[in-house]
Amino acid sequence: MIETRGLRKSFTSRRGPTVEAVRGIDLDVAEGEIFGFLGPNGAGKTTTLRMLATLIEPDGGEATIAGADLRRAPGEVRRRIGYVAQGGATWDDSTAVEELVLQARLYGVSRADAHARATRVLDAFQLSEYADRKCRTYSGGQRRRVDIALGIIHEPRLLFLDEPTTGLDPQSRAHMWGEIRRLRDEGMTVFITTHYLEEADALCDRISIMDHGDIVASGTPAALKRSIAGEVVRVSLLPEFVSAAATVLASYKTDSFEDSLRLHVDDGAAAIPDILRLLDAASVPLAGIELHRPSLDDVFLTKTGRSLRESAE
Amino acid sequence: MKFVRDTWLIFENQMRLLLRNPVWVLVGVFQPVMYLLLFAPLLRPALQVSTDAEAYEIFVPGMLVMLAIFGGLFQGFGLIAELRAGVIERSRVTPVSRLALLLGRTLRDVVSLVAQAVIITLLALIFDLRVFLGNLLLAYLMLALIALMTSALSYGVALRVRSEDALAPLMNTVAQPVLLLSGILLPLTYAPGWLQNVAEWNPFSWAVDGTRALFRGDLGAPEVWQGLAITAVLAVLAVVWAAREFARSVR
Numbered sequence A: 001m002i003e004t005r006g007l008r009k010s011f012t013s014r015r016g017p018t019v020e021a022v023r024g025i026d027l028d029v030a031e032g033e034i035f036g037f038l039g040p041n042g043a044g045k046t047t048t049l050r051m052l053a054t055l056i057e058p059d060g061g062e063a064t065i066a067g068a069d070l071r072r073a074p075g076e077v078r079r080r081i082g083y084v085a086q087g088g089a090t091w092d093d094s095t096a097v098e099e100l101v102l103q104a105r106l107y108g109v110s111r112a113d114a115h116a117r118a119t120r121v122l123d124a125f126q127l128s129e130y131a132d133r134k135c136r137t138y139s140g141g142q143r144r145r146v147d148i149a150l151g152i153i154h155e156p157r158l159l160f161l162d163e164p165t166t167g168l169d170p171q172s173r174a175h176m177w178g179e180i181r182r183l184r185d186e187g188m189t190v191f192i193t194t195h196y197l198e199e200a201d202a203l204c205d206r207i208s209i210m211d212h213g214d215i216v217a218s219g220t221p222a223a224l225k226r227s228i229a230g231e232v233v234r235v236s237l238l239p240e241f242v243s244a245a246a247t248v249l250a251s252y253k254t255d256s257f258e259d260s261l262r263l264h265v266d267d268g269a270a271a272i273p274d275i276l277r278l279l280d281a282a283s284v285p286l287a288g289i290e291l292h293r294p295s296l297d298d299v300f301l302t303k304t305g306r307s308l309r310e311s312a313e
Numbered sequence B: 001m002k003f004v005r006d007t008w009l010i011f012e013n014q015m016r017l018l019l020r021n022p023v024w025v026l027v028g029v030f031q032p033v034m035y036l037l038l039f040a041p042l043l044r045p046a047l048q049v050s051t052d053a054e055a056y057e058i059f060v061p062g063m064l065v066m067l068a069i070f071g072g073l074f075q076g077f078g079l080i081a082e083l084r085a086g087v088i089e090r091s092r093v094t095p096v097s098r099l100a101l102l103l104g105r106t107l108r109d110v111v112s113l114v115a116q117a118v119i120i121t122l123l124a125l126i127f128d129l130r131v132f133l134g135n136l137l138l139a140y141l142m143l144a145l146i147a148l149m150t151s152a153l154s155y156g157v158a159l160r161v162r163s164e165d166a167l168a169p170l171m172n173t174v175a176q177p178v179l180l181l182s183g184i185l186l187p188l189t190y191a192p193g194w195l196q197n198v199a200e201w202n203p204f205s206w207a208v209d210g211t212r213a214l215f216r217g218d219l220g221a222p223e224v225w226q227g228l229a230i231t232a233v234l235a236v237l238a239v240v241w242a243a244r245e246f247a248r249s250v251r
Ligand SMILES: Nc1ncnc2c1ncn2[C@@H]1O[C@H](COP(=O)(O)OP(=O)(O)O)[C@@H](O)[C@H]1O
Pocket: A011, A012, A013, A019, A020, A021, A039, A040, A041, A042, A043, A044, A045, A046, A047, A048, B251
């Protein structure tokens, strides 16, 4: 459904250095899957999506989107995709119906058909009772649902959703996941970006992890986690004891953080008593210890040396 | 055909949003009426004319041109709000004609300016202004072309600078000299020679002279066709440039 080769984009501003936002990425998105782009803020997710949606021109590389060539037939790409921007796209003074009818008509749909479609998507997104209210009166979750309804009003085969759940409360987020799965089950290919690990893990069929404009890993969430051998023991400490503990535990493969260490071990249950013994012998006070199975954050950490959870907060 | 339909769709939506907010009608008419009531009476002695009607014949066209210039130049603010809300980007992912995105909006500006001009002309009739209908329609055409040019210009600049803080001083720097060097408020007949020479280079000065000739009933005056030709050419240039800004791929 999407195939890119060497897609890249850099921004030059009059002041300041050139930012290489996307550094030549290869993507293969299959039809009918929820594909996720996971990465911290500034990784280049939005820039990639804006290129794929014909909003900015790539500096280099090739892309075929829903069977149309991005460079040679951008008009054809526009007809086949839906795009929902990170910041939303509703006008405060318009009502949801007005926005939906206008959007459908911009895609060439007749007036009568546009109204029929608006009614249908409002129904599907459980927005019917607010349909004639101005967008300014909507809650965050309702507004986000209107955004997505706008993105699918012309029934595209491929939908881009840039951070669809950022800023939503947990309940609205769960609701949104349901909507996105429903679209996939109806046969649409959905390409989302997110910086939430749980979202990439629970919602996406396949993901690519992006950092500093590069894709650092791709695969199903399960396969990516399996690729991290062993388990992780997280040792929480007061900041002043971190370096002492790292010295004591030098025999383990260790990543140091401000107030913790992460130890990569083959078998956590066996390693924990040994770790406790070593720390105790060196009189290093312990704030906490926990064992966890590899998460997508561990994948990110292994590939980039940083924690996504910590860089997101 | 698609282009005409797209332009209409954008125009229709913009018009609906404009009419939803009737405050602009009050603001847009209240201020000119104040000028008519309070400023114009001072003009009779200043212009050395014998009747109020003559004073209005000179003052009203100048004021209408001023409204067209200012009304147009400040339309960019609305566009920046739309950019910020993401509405423009949402339109740009659809196959809609890029020229239609611009023209639909400038046409709204033209229609609201002409409506404003009609209301002011009707009020001026009460103050004994007299003008032939045919000439008046040509004067409205001139105003429409000016509004088309200035609003397109403002949209183009807004797409470039993308912030109100940058747009406001820019538009003021353009508007001030244009206003002072065009004889809009008072004809430059009594101005010193150097000022008249500078005004020669101000297209709006030609537009004002043409509009005044029309209100005077002097359809055959060369200022009429010269003013129309200059504003028409500039309006086309402004529209072409701004439409390209709409098509350009930037954030
Ligand atoms: N229009 C632009 N001009 C300059 N720099 C930009 C522009 N858009 C994005 N960037 C830069 O490109 C990088 C990637 O940004 P973005 O694609 O928005 O990341 P993400 O969506 O993953 O948070 C960032 O460093 C950002 O500052």
